[in-house]
Amino acid sequence: MIVADPKPFGQVKGYLENFEKILIVGCGTCVTVCLSGGEAEVQILASGLRIAFGREGRSKTILEDCVQRQCDEEFILPILNRVENEQIDAVVSLACGVGVNFFADRLGKTPIFPGVNTTFYGAGMEPGLWAEMCAGCGDCMTAHTGGICPVARCSKHLLNGPCGGSEKGKCEVDPANIDCVWQLIYDRLQKLGRVDELQNVLPAKDWRTASDGGVRRTVREHLYRLK
Amino acid sequence: MSDKNVIKSGSNLERVLSSGHFAVTCECGPPKGADVEHLQKKIDLIRGCIDAANVTDNQTAVVRMSSIAASAVLLQNGLEPIMQMVTRDRNRIAAQSDVFGAYALGIRNMLCLTGDHQTFGNHPMAKNVFDLDSIQLLDVVRVIRDEGKVNSGDPVQGSARMFLGAAANPFADPFEFRVIRLAKKIRAGADFVQTQCIYDMDRFRKFMSMACDMGLDKQCFILAGLTPLKSAGMAAYMNRSVSGITIPDEIIKRIKGVPKGNQAEEGINLLLEQIQQVREIPGIAGVHIMAIEWEERVKEITERAGLLPRPQL
């Protein structure tokens, strides 16, 4: 899932200085799971903003809402309606960057601000900890590396690692927290009895399927633009 | 992998190694700006003591004069460069372009490296590239040299026949894999290899034994990397902070056991012993002396080690 972290409070407050009626919208999917943008976080941020503005003697109207997802129109329609019907001045989205963008394209004259910093695609390693697992490169080659991705999990995204900075199974960039993924790949291929495959040189990657190749889109012909 | 016996670039280093001499290389780092004089001073110190000198490429991700320009300065001043190229800062387009440019300027030796992560340098906020890794870069340049094609398959207009080198680190993890990685680099195109500086001689001997078992010494020239310790403090720092380097206790004790004023001398003495030791290890074709910011001792070291004069071929 997409992982995000709440933005520093001061930064979000800074966006809203000049607006009076503000709607904070959470998302019920990824950001709920990683505890950064679900309904509970909406309530907390809203309360914090009321307190902070209140202490400056400014009374703003801070409204709260949350939708299932902010990446499909059906789900954000009720919010768009609210914005229009209730004359909302500004929206803060606690969804991942996708949500912010999706709203922005549809909000006309109403500004939208992000409430979280979207970081990576990751998994819950243990309660309270998420780690990056995938880089979305568009051409998954983990079949060659035992299912473990060096594009996402190698600090230098080497395809023929490890580099000289691998020590005791840790990456020199942050040995306390980052495993050397090539150590993991090596160990895993050993378990699978395929460590010899590491002698093969994996060729330079074709980055066209990654974001380097341009903004991406995908279509399912059997449903796209039905007549 | 190319045939070791065929001369590719005709560089001095290549000819020294091919003719069976024990080669000597050292480092010559560019300045943190455009100060050519500083570089010339260094060149003057080491000229004649070594067969070729490594010109580093924004080493540890700190911005310095580009290795291609600095290598050209070395050539202008009568010293053969080994141009280092990292994949951290340039994509395959720029890399291939720089290879052509380097060759056009007379550079004939090239060391292909991945490069330290930008976190360690003075621009940690920069975006990194790593379009290629060191092995893929070797492959790309080998194909330019041996097949006359760029990475996309288009033919080259004027080949660049570089003598290709890579770094090897027998001391990083996983140990068993390091020899295989060396084999991979050779297969990708490495003609010669310089190792990370050695302190644990036993581990290095083990590594070399495994490498020779695989016949790698026959496919590639292996140069042993050595760094003289200036002080006990330096030893401690390297142990702690430089990944892949562990200095055995006896060595630290030895340097510590000598009064501070004499520690540098002891470091040089140790280095001279190490040079002797590596000359006796089967498969070692030369030595790479990394006297960083201590270039003024290179002459003395090579002299006392009996490595002078260098062969003129």
Add this chain to the structure above:
Amino acid sequence: MMEKEFTQILAGDMLATCSAACPVHTDTREYVQRLSRGDYEGALDILLEVNPFPSVCGRICHHPCEAECRRKEIDSAVSLRMLKRFVVENTKEYRIARQKKPAEKKEGTVAIIGSGPSGLTAALDLALSGYRVRVYEKDTKLGGMLAHAIPRYRLPVEALAQDIGDILAAGVEVRTGCQVGKDISFDDLRKENDAILIAAGLAESHSLPIPGTDSKGVFLGIPFLWDVANGMRPELGDRSLVVGGGNVAIDMARAAKRLGPSKVYMACLETREEMPAWKWEIEEAEQEGIEIFNSWGPKAILEKNGAVTGIDFKRCTSVFDDQHRFSPKYDESVTKSVEVDSVILAIGQKANLDFLAQTPVAVDRGRLQCDRTSMTTSERGVFVCGEVMTGPGSAIGAIGTGHDAAKVISHFLETGETLKLAERKVTTIGELPSATAALAKRFERVEVNLMDADERITNFSPIEPGYSESEALAESRRCLACATGAYLKSPAHCAGCLTCVRVCPFGVAKVEKTAVMPAQECQTCGLCAAECPAAGIALSRFATNGMRDTLRAILSKSDTAKIAKPLVVSYCCLNETTSRKFLGAQTEEEIRQSGILRVMIPCVARLSTLDLVSPIELGADKVAVIACTENGCFYTGAEELLARRVKRVQKFLDDIGVGQHNVQLFKTDGSAEESWPRIWEQFRSTPAQTVAPGELLAEGASR
């Protein structure tokens, strides 16, 4: 009367297991929860909803509720009878104040024969409905078996009097010392009343068809107890034996022990396990020195010169046949002889229906012919309830039949028709799974010490002390408040993030397609609700709205200058209180003057991050969270979660410019009453600290 909190979870005919087991379906859970909050009066209201004899039951009910209390899977059942007794004994004035009179009079008069628990229950119900009710009791005292058969050391006179007081206050007319069939005829009653209720009970004892039962020193059980109740001391000699194994037999044996004999025995047909008497009664009897002989059947009472000298027994090999009918079998060759001076027969009771002789009411072989679902006899307008209808039973069971009789009679008086009462089908949430119980923390039941057995047998003083206030409060908090726990507000809320699963100390929360917290297992700790990132889990028990409204009310009035600053909202762990000192509602004036708004919560770990921040938003200066004593929390892991949550809130308050020192977590040290005032004083001694707005922006931007 205060509204109940929990109607939405158990609706219709699904009851808590304790309520389901109670013959009158007392809302046990509700009264225990009210007690735990210090609302003793509200608890009494719940008891009196369905039971006019809470004082009696608080002493002698056989508590089927406790047998089904789900807490027993963890450690032991909640001591519900003792809690009931506490409520009754601590609301005496309130009870008198709330005594009801009927709203409006209705046409119809009812005569009730017998003033036992069933008859008086029916009397009260009918009187409150507006009918004229007259109760005829042959003895001088009201209460039937309650007044006569249950000894004083178990049921003091005052306890019964309290219950009877309400009944009389409702306008029920009573005629004591008036035996129907003797002092007034049944036919006269029929003429004077629109309906008659026979609640005559089982006032007579069976005798035994063995030689010697008419000797001097042989007593029939009920008359024996009657005499004892009326202050007369039957001559028992030095050694006495009670024949019988039921509760009445135990009462007789223990009463006998107090009247002089140095040795009192009991002999019954049943094995120890089969004895119908309640286990705790058997134990108390043995503590008092009564020796029990099991599996013996009386053969003959020995006499000399017409006075009892002993009793012979033959071995009873089995009591019941395979259809569990009473059919004792004996081994005549095995015998036993006991030397005694008196024998008391407690082998069973029967009704005295002499008053129905020469009346058309059908009696067959000593039993009243009746239809139990409509509670009718062969005669129109003549109804029946209590043990005379059901056979031997419990007091609370009889009370239940009294309620039913009132319904049936009321219907008859309105419509002239009889009413067949449908059997109420009740379901419960079932047993607490042992896997869940294994993860719950054990807290031992609060026990009281009975009077020493040696002292007990010297008189008829009550042997059981009641709970002190702190004991009752502590015991009430062991109640699991079954099925008042967590539930998902709607499936759409749940993102399947697994936070509830990870946080639940009892392995209750699960994620199937969405989160589910089975009511059967939920321990109502509230941790999942506090941590749910979708704010998607609600709790049936405790909501913060009340606090927010109070605070808003206080602060919306213009005189904010008059509120003692700093104004602290103090969330306090209810479970640490040992008295009602902090449990009453504060007046607004009190809050203004003290600068403290108290919110009592059963375990403060259920407070969400938003709950901790909201008071500041509503205008409070500081928030105190006062948790239990170290390791005192009912819920494993709750203390750590709460500590981390408070830390998070402190950081948030720094971020927004309020300052972290304005929210603090405290632990109770000793009792709440001593510890909390110290905490409040200390916390209020420093004003609210804030971060300057300029600093705030700089901090935020630099990250």
